[in-house]
Amino acid sequence: IVIAALGACVFFLYPTIKWYFFTDRDEKTIISSSKQQIMDYAIKQAGEGLSELKSLVKSDPGQMVPEKYGFLLEAAKTEYKNLKEPQPKTWNMETLLAAFKNETALRTKIEDHYRNRILKLKDQSANILQLGLDLSGGMSVLLEADMSSLAKRLDHEPSAEDKSAAVDRAMEVLNNRIDKFGVTEPQIRRQGTEQISIEIPGAADPERVQSFLLGKGSLNFHIVDDEVTQQLNDYIAQNPSLVLGDGSDVVQPAFLPAGTVVRGFYKKDKYGIDRRQNYLAITAEPGLAGEHIREAQVGNDPVTGQPVINFVLDSEGGEIFFKMTSANVKKTLAIVLDDKVKAGARISEPIRESVRMTGFDRKEAQDIALVLRTGAMPVDLKIANLQAIGASLGEDTVRLGLRAMALGFGMVIIFMLLYYKGAGFVADITQILNLYIIISILSAFNLTLTLTSIAGLVLTIGMAVDANVIIYERIKEEYRLGKSAEASVKAGYKKAFWTIMDSNLTTFIAAIFLSQLGSGPIQGFAYTLAVGIVSSMFTSLVVSRLMFDFGVDVLRIKRLSITWRKVQ
Numbered sequence: 001i002v003i004a005a006l007g008a009c010v011f012f013l014y015p016t017i018k019w020y021f022f023t024d025r026d027e028k029t030i031i032s033s034s035k036q037q038i039m040d041y042a043i044k045q046a047g048e049g050l051s052e053l054k055s056l057v058k059s060d061p062g063q064m065v066p067e068k069y070g071f072l073l074e075a076a077k078t079e080y081k082n083l084k085e086p087q088p089k090t091w092n093m094e095t096l097l098a099a100f101k102n103e104t105a106l107r108t109k110i111e112d113h114y115r116n117r118i119l120k121l122k123d124q125s126a127n128i129l130q131l132g133l134d135l136s137g138g139m140s141v142l143l144e145a146d147m148s149s150l151a152k153r154l155d156h157e158p159s160a161e162d163k164s165a166a167v168d169r170a171m172e173v174l175n176n177r178i179d180k181f182g183v184t185e186p187q188i189r190r191q192g193t194e195q196i197s198i199e200i201p202g203a204a205d206p207e208r209v210q211s212f213l214l215g216k217g218s219l220n221f222h223i224v225d226d227e228v229t230q231q232l233n234d235y236i237a238q239n240p241s242l243v244l245g246d247g248s249d250v251v252q253p254a255f256l257p258a259g260t261v262v263r264g265f266y267k268k269d270k271y272g273i274d275r276r277q278n279y280l281a282i283t284a285e286p287g288l289a290g291e292h293i294r295e296a297q298v299g300n301d302p303v304t305g306q307p308v309i310n311f312v313l314d315s316e317g318g319e320i321f322f323k324m325t326s327a328n329v330k331k332t333l334a335i336v337l338d339d340k341v342k343a344g345a346r347i348s349e350p351i352r353e354s355v356r357m358t359g360f361d362r363k364e365a366q367d368i369a370l371v372l373r374t375g376a377m378p379v380d381l382k383i384a385n386l387q388a389i390g391a392s393l394g395e396d397t398v399r400l401g402l403r404a405m406a407l408g409f410g411m412v413i414i415f416m417l418l419y420y421k422g423a424g425f426v427a428d429i430t431q432i433l434n435l436y437i438i439i440s441i442l443s444a445f446n447l448t449l450t451l452t453s454i455a456g457l458v459l460t461i462g463m464a465v466d467a468n469v470i471i472y473e474r475i476k477e478e479y480r481l482g483k484s485a486e487a488s489v490k491a492g493y494k495k496a497f498w499t500i501m502d503s504n505l506t507t508f509i510a511a512i513f514l515s516q517l518g519s520g521p522i523q524g525f526a527y528t529l530a531v532g533i534v535s536s537m538f539t540s541l542v543v544s545r546l547m548f549d550f551g552v553d554v555l556r557i558k559r560l561s562i563t564w565r566k567v568q
Helices: 002-022 025-031 035-059 071-082 093-098 103-125 147-154 160-178 206-213 226-238 315-327 362-374 395-444 451-480 485-517 521-554
Strands: 138-146 187-191 195-201 219-223 260-268 274-283 293-300 307-313 332-337 340-346 354-357 380-389
Touching: 002 103, 002 395, 002 521, 025 035, 025 103, 035 093, 035 103, 071 093, 071 103, 138 147, 138 160, 147 160, 160 187, 160 195, 219 274, 219 315, 226 274, 274 332, 274 340, 293 362, 307 315, 307 362, 395 451, 395 521, 451 485, 451 521, 485 521
Parallel strands: 260 340
Antiparallel strands: 138 195, 138 380, 187 195, 219 332, 260 274, 293 307, 307 354, 332 340
């Protein structure tokens, strides 16, 4: 059990260690950029890499491949294998470049390498232990409500009460989306009558902003007019220089019948950027609005294994959807998210309540499911301002605080070692493992570490030491009664168990209440304390007991090293 737990902790902590200790500053800057900027970076690196390789092979075709381009060797071996040609005995610049058909193929391989590396690191950065605003700074986002969109949804000019209620509801939805697990400690507050200010720990990454805004959050179902769509495609083919536009700004050709609009059909490219594939003519009014969706979850198609969004409609939505699908069997149903057609499906039979959507990658499917679960925005929001903000505590203050905590932890380690001798060494090992497990769990759940969280961490370490002291004093009492080392350990742990359990359980209950009733820094303190209590009980009652049992059962230790006093 202990080995399994420690192995799991290594897995959970690896992304955090890699991010903070083995990712250089330049890469962190690129990772925090938008997907468009990442694409520009990968294309630039591919161009520079191609030029350098051409220069190298021109100067000396027989020289060895530089280490920075070692990733091309595997691709070159694959190319030789596909061509069914024998691979060269020696890999040099000439044989490497000969494996690729042309410069375009080589440039693509280099671009793929940089793209995959940055996107992989970007995904990993979303699963690390984040530092709070007070420790590392973050980003400040000012959102502004578009009241014209509220007027369209209400079909009348909104009153002051309507506007206030819409902004309040938007704040609630934002809080649910940003803080899915209640651990990232966002600071959301109203600014004026129509603006919302958000402060989030971490790098000022525009993609993170979009991840919780998730567009306008409007998802609707429309019927595709196949005949008009064919007419539209013929019209575009006859006018190749025609640009219709994107999103809700698509130009509507004059031949469109009343009640029909043109929308673009989009798919994600290899960078995760929406790319328009073609245009579709759909009904202007949605057959079903996303507001009727009651629950949404992401699953896998049992045949293809592709992500599938499963959602359930409310009773009213089920009736509307049943009538719509009954009347349009053999027609195409378009799934429109924020004025973009994201997927389509042929209606083979009427559908009532349970619906499945396909055509999305996993990240997009999870984002859409989150929109559906948290509810659509009552009013459209636009980013009025986005900027990085510094840590609220100075670097000197943070450094001194961390130094004080490290010194306190070190003094506890030294005291236990000096006072309890060999048993103190066991206590020190369990304390180090306790700290390691806590940090790993915080990293696994992507919690945010602030000074209040660190306070909870220090309190937990103190409580864990207290548990060791209770156990050791019980063992010493049994030892003084003349019992053997094995019997003293067994009786000491047995008698100390409920004392430790009761004290930790009451504190755990308090932490749970704090996590549910508190917010912001209080919540962070409560979560850290709760995790620490569970971890400290595991290390104090299981790990330390294992070490003592190993000593008395396996090593056959007859005399415990647990006190300086003479034991009768």
